Amino acid sequence: MEARFYCDLCVDPATSFCFCRSTKTKLCEGCFSKHSAKLPSSTHSRFPLAAFKFVESLSDLETFKARGETVSKLASHLDLTESRLLQCLDQAQTAIDEEEVQLLTQVKLRMQAARQLVTDTGKKFAVEIRALKDQIQQTANVKDLDKQQLAQALVKDVEKGVRWLEGLKVQMEFRDQALMDSEFELYHLSMESVLECLSHSIHEEPEEVKSASSRLYTFNPYTPALGIFSPVEQSICLHNINSEFELFDLSSWVYLTSGQLLIAGGYSEK
Amino acid sequence: MRLNRRRPGLVEHQGSVYVFGGYREDYMKESERISLDQKTWSDVEDMIIGRSGVTPVVLEDKAYLAGDGSSLVEEYDFSTDSYHLLSFKLPFNSWVTAFSLASTLYFLQRNVLVQARKGASGLEKANQKTLDSKNWWYCQASPVTYLGKVYFPRYNEIWQFDPESLSLVKVNEFS
Numbered sequence: 001m002e003a004r005f006y007c008d009l010c011v012d013p014a015t016s017f018c019f020c021r022s023t024k025t026k027l028c029e030g031c032f033s034k035h036s037a038k039l040p041s042s043t044h045s046r047f048p049l050a051a052f053k054f055v056e057s058l059s060d061l062e063t064f065k066a067r068g069e070t071v072s073k074l075a076s077h078l079d080l081t082e083s084r085l086l087q088c089l090d091q092a093q094t095a096i097d098e099e100e101v102q103l104l105t106q107v108k109l110r111m112q113a114a115r116q117l118v119t120d121t122g123k124k125f126a127v128e129i130r131a132l133k134d135q136i137q138q139t140a141n142v143k144d145l146d147k148q149q150l151a152q153a154l155v156k157d158v159e160k161g162v163r164w165l166e167g168l169k170v171q172m173e174f175r176d177q178a179l180m181d182s183e184f185e186l187y188h189l190s191m192e193s194v195l196e197c198l199s200h201s202i203h204e205e206p207e208e209v210k211s212a213s214s215r216l217y218t219f220n221p222y223t224p225a226l227g228i229f230s231p232v233e234q235s236i237c238l239h240n241i242n243s244e245f246e247l248f249d250l251s252s253w254v255y256l257t258s259g260q261l262l263i264a265g266g267y268s269e270k
Numbered sequence: 271m272r273l274n275r276r277r278p279g280l281v282e283h284q285g286s287v288y289v290f291g292g293y294r295e296d297y298m299k300e301s302e303r304i305s306l307d308q309k310t311w312s313d314v315e316d317m318i319i320g321r322s323g324v325t326p327v328v329l330e331d332k333a334y335l336a337g338d339g340s341s342l343v344e345e346y347d348f349s350t351d352s353y354h355l356l357s358f359k360l361p362f363n364s365w366v367t368a369f370s371l372a373s374t375l376y377f378l379q380r381n382v383l384v385q386a387r388k389g390a391s392g393l394e395k396a397n398q399k400t401l402d403s404k405n406w407w408y409c410q411a412s413p414v415t416y417l418g419k420v421y422f423p424r425y426n427e428i429w430q431f432d433p434e435s436l437s438l439v440k441v442n443e444f445s
Contacts, residue, residue: 070417216414218423220444227444229428231416236428236444250276254287254412256306262287264271265278 005049007031016046019061024052070232217253217261272302272311277365279324280412281333282306283348288314290335290346293322297339318344318355323365325409327375329388334375336366343377345392356392360384367409369420371433376420383436399436 005014007028014026018035020042026049027035036044047055051064216229226239251266275292282288288303297320304311321339326346328334333346335353341363345354360366360379367378375393377384378401385397413422420431427443 073417214414214416216421216423216428217411218426218428220426225444227423227426227428229421229423229442231414231419231421234441236442238444250293252278252280252410254280254282255414256282256287258306262280262282262304264280264287264289265275265292267274267276 005052009034014049016049017052018044018046019055019058020044024055026052074232215255217255219251219253271304272313273298273300275300277323279321279326279335279337281326281328282412283328283333288326288333288346288348290314290326290333291317291321291324291337291339293338296320297322315351315353317346318353325366325368327368327370329370329373329375334368334393336360336368336377336379338363338365343393354392358386358393358395361398367413367422369409369413369415369422369431371415371418371420374433376431376433378431378438397436401436401438 005026006012007014008026009031010028012028012030015029016027016032018025018027018032020039025035027046032044032046047061047064055061055064214231216231218227218229219225220227224240226241227236228239229236249266251263253261253263255261271289273294275289275294275298278292278298279290280287281290285307286303286305288301290301291298299316299318299320301314301317302311303314317335319340319342321335321337324335324337326333326335331348333348334343335346336343341360343356343358343360345356346352347354360377361382361384362379364379369376373387374396375386377386381401383397383399383401384395386393387396388394409422409424411423413420415421418433420433421441422429422431426445428441430439430441431437432439
């Protein structure tokens with residue numbers, strides 16, 4: 001069951017506390033001014049009741065306030081980053097919509113052109129077939145042509161027709177390929193603008209947020225224990241580098257921008 | 271490294287780590303650097319004064335070097351590989367922890383804090399304060415700045431420096 005705290009001056013539920021004396025005074029909304037008036041010579045500050053059980057001394061209060069400020073700063077940076085990302089998302093969506101419209105227009109135009117080509121080709125093909133048929137008919141109608149000559153004339157005209165059809169097929173394949181390449185190009189350009197926008201957003205990190213990930217590294221001499229201190233959490237975690245590693249006494253080290261630790265110098269009595 | 275040394279001063283600058291001075295039988299002037307890309311060591315001009323326990327601090331493409339060996343500070347120019355001995359003087363000839371914050375250099379020496387800024391003749395003292403804390407020596411590792419406060423290690427202890435109140439507080443330690 002959740003513990004309830006009550007105002008030290010009345011029976012209402014407490015909402016804050018004051019640390020003006022060596023003991024903490026729990027107060028409700030209405031009693032803070034009474035409490036301040038009762039002890040006019042003390043310095044009064046209201047702190048949220050949520051901090052009550054964690055604060056035992058004035059230095060705890062300072063830590064509590066400092067951590068509160070840190071959290072507020074990080075929260076405001078997160079808000080800023082979120083609004084930037086949302087703005088970027090809007091820009092990306094607009095860019096995608098615009099590219100989609102352009103792409104659809106291009107595809108529509110190219111489909112129209114392809115349909116026109118097929119229609120024109122069909123008409124031309126019909127004319128060629130008719131001409132070929134007429135030529136064969138005329139050849140067949142020549143009465144004094146012997147069978148051998150007739151066969152040679154028919155073969156010659158049929159070969160001409162096949163060559164024309166093969167040429168048409170190659171031309172159509174080429175146009176199909178060109179259409180596909182063009183679509184790919186449009187899509188590629190569209191994604192490039194979106195990716196650039198996202199990349200720009202990700203790298204625009206506030207300095208304080210960057211430094212929130214910074215760490216301080218320290219060793220105990222003659223041990224493989226690496227202590228990693230986080231300024232944000234004010235805590236240390238220990239890592240053993242490996243059993244063979246031993247930091248010499250009086251060494252120095254520098255944390256590189258690449259994320260590596262460079263250790264130099266020192267001496268060992270072994 | 272080409273030369274063995276204790277308590278050298280290390281600093282990263284434009285793809286290289288510079289190693290200044292240190293101690294081997296005597297205070298060392300010899301300095302060198304390693305290219306982080308090629309993993310090769312090369313010579314750097316000797317310091318004017320041999321020093322040990324150096325914490326180099328970089329400001330505007332120059333490194334400021336102080337430490338056991340002299341109370342005078344020298345300025346190293348990365349672009350010309352040359353040193354200039356400044357008239358700026360620290361209170362003691364002893365180890366130093368140094369760092370920069372908002373164009374101000376801070377030198378912690380024994381229990382004294384000295385603030386300095388760049389001036390017409392190199393560095394000019396801006397403030398000096400006696401601290402209510404233990405005697406400081408050199409900082410073995412590069413300090414870290416977070417939300418306006420500077421953190422640095424002293425063996426297994428972590429200390430915090432607040433430039434507003436000019437106070438030093440031990441914030442953590444491990445055993």
